[in-house]
Amino acid sequence: MNYQETLDYLYGLEHFGISLGLENIRELLAAFGHPQQKIPVVHVAGSNGKGSTISFLKDMLAAAGLKVGVYTSPHLRHFSERIVVADQPISEAEIVALTREIKPVADSIPRIVTFFDFTTAMALLYFSRKCPDVVILETGLGGTLDATNVVDRPLLTMITNIALEHEEYLGHTLLAVAAEKAGILKPSTPLVSGVRNRRVRAFLEQKNSDLGGECYFCGRNFRIRRKPDGSFSYYGLRHQWRDLHLQMLGAYQQENASLALCALEVLAEQGLASLDAGQIRQALAGSRWPGRLEKVASKPDFYLDGAHNPHGVRALVPVLRQLAKNRRLILLIGAMKDKQVAEMVSCLAPLATEIIATRAALDRSCSTEQLCREAEKYCQTVFRTESIAEALSLGWERAGADDLLFFTGSLYCIGEALQEIRQ
Secondary structure: OOHHHHHHHHHHHHHHOOOOOOHHHHHHHHOOOOHHHHOOEEEEEOOOOHHHHHHHHHHHHHHOOOOEEEEOOOOOOOHHHHEEEOOEEOOHHHHHHHHHHHHHHHHHOOOOOOHHHHHHHHHHHHHHHHOOOEEEEEOOOOOOOOHHHHOOOOOEEEEOOOOOOOHHHHOOOHHHHHHHHHHHOOOOOOEEEOOOOHHHHHHHHHHHHHOOOOEEEEOOOEEEEEOOOOOEEEEOOOOEEEEEOOOOOOHHHHHHHHHHHHHHHHHHHOOOOOOOHHHHHHHHHHOOOOOOOEEEEOOOEEEEOOOOOHHHHHHHHHHHHHHOOOOOEEEEEOOEOOOOHHHHHHHHHHHOOEEEEOOOOOOOEOOHHHHHHHHOOOOOOEEEOOOHHHHHHHHHHHOOOOOEEEEEOOHHHHHHHHHHHHO
16 A cells, blocks of 8 residues: 555544444454553543643653653644654554554454554554653543553553543543543553543542552642733742743643643653753743644744633633734634534633534544534524535635734644645
8 A cells, every 4th residue: 555545544433433342452462462551651631622632742852852652633634643752653564564554453353443442543543653661642532542552560650630521432420531641551560641520530540549659730739820921830849930921722731731741740750750940941942732722823823722622612701802902804714523513612612703614534523413403592693514625715714903913722624734735
C-alpha cells in the first residue's frame, strides 16, 4: 500500500465505530513482544482540557532536555499529528510500514479491530522503537476499557476533569463516568487531577488510596492565583512560581497549566525531570495547542475553538462574551450527533447576532436541520449550510471588518476549517 491507500484502510476501520475492550489491543501488542511494557508513560484521561494540559507538560519536559512522545486524538489536519516524538510527527513512510506490519495480526483476530485499537497499537510500537524518555498517552474514550489502558505501570496518572459525555458508553451520572475514567488508576501510582466535584473527588481519592497511590487535587494540594494582567502564580506541592504567562487564551487554561506543573513536580520527585524556573516560564509562555481559541484571521477577527460538549462550552462562554463585547458575533457551529447538542447551543446561541449551522463530512455529524432548530430558539438570524467550506464562505460574506467570527462545537469541524483556511 502507498500512503493514501494506507490512510484509506485506516479510516475504513472507523466504519466499525466504537468497541470498548482490551482484548484486541492486548492481542495486537502480544504479537510484537508487548512494546507497551518498555515505555515510561504518563496516562491522561478526562472530559475536557486533556490536549492543553498535555501540551503544557510536554513543552516543560522538553525544555528540561527530555525526549517526549505524545499520543493524542483526534487529529486536526493530518493523521500524523496523533503520534509525535520530540515535536516530530510520525512520517508517512513510517505509517505505511507500521500498518503493513500490524495488518496481518489484525486480520487474524476473530473480532472487529477498530480504528482506535489499530492506531493505539501503532503508536505504542512506534514509541518502543524510538525510545523517548517519557510518553504522554491520552485516552480516547473513558478509561477502563480504552485501548490505551493496556499500559500496566505508568509513572503518573492524570484526570483533568469529569463531565457527562458519551453517556451510552460511560453512564448517565458523574460518578458513573468517574468510575470509567478511574480505570486508568494503577497500583502505587500517583494521581494529579483537576476534578472539583466533591463526591467525584472523594471517589477518586478512595480508589487511588486503595491502590496505594497518592492523590493531588487542584484547589487542595496545589492552586493558582490569577492577576488582572492575565498572568498567574502557581502554589504547588513543594514549589511556587509567580507571574507566569500563557499565550493560550481562557482562564481555564491557567488551571490546565497548573495540572501540568503539578505533574512536573511529581515527575521531578521520581527523578525524571529537573525543575528550572526559567525553563518552566519559557515553556509555558510558548506552549500552544492548535484549534483551541486559535485566532486565524483579522479584520474581521476569526477564532476557532474545539469545545465539543456542554462542560467545554460553558468554560468557553466567558471568553466568547469578552471577545464579542460591543461588536456583532457571527457564530459558526457544527457538532457530532452523539453530543448534547441542545445544551451546547443553549449556551452559545444567545450570544450571537447571526448563526451559521454546518456539518463535517462525517456520518457522525449532527444534522444541520437539528442545529438550526435549536439555534432558532435563541437567535433570529440562522443560516444552514451543508459543508464547512460553504459555512466559511458565508461567514466571510456576512462579516464586516469590525465583527467577530467564531467557529466551535466540534474538533472534527475545526480540523476541516483549518484545512480549508490554509488551502
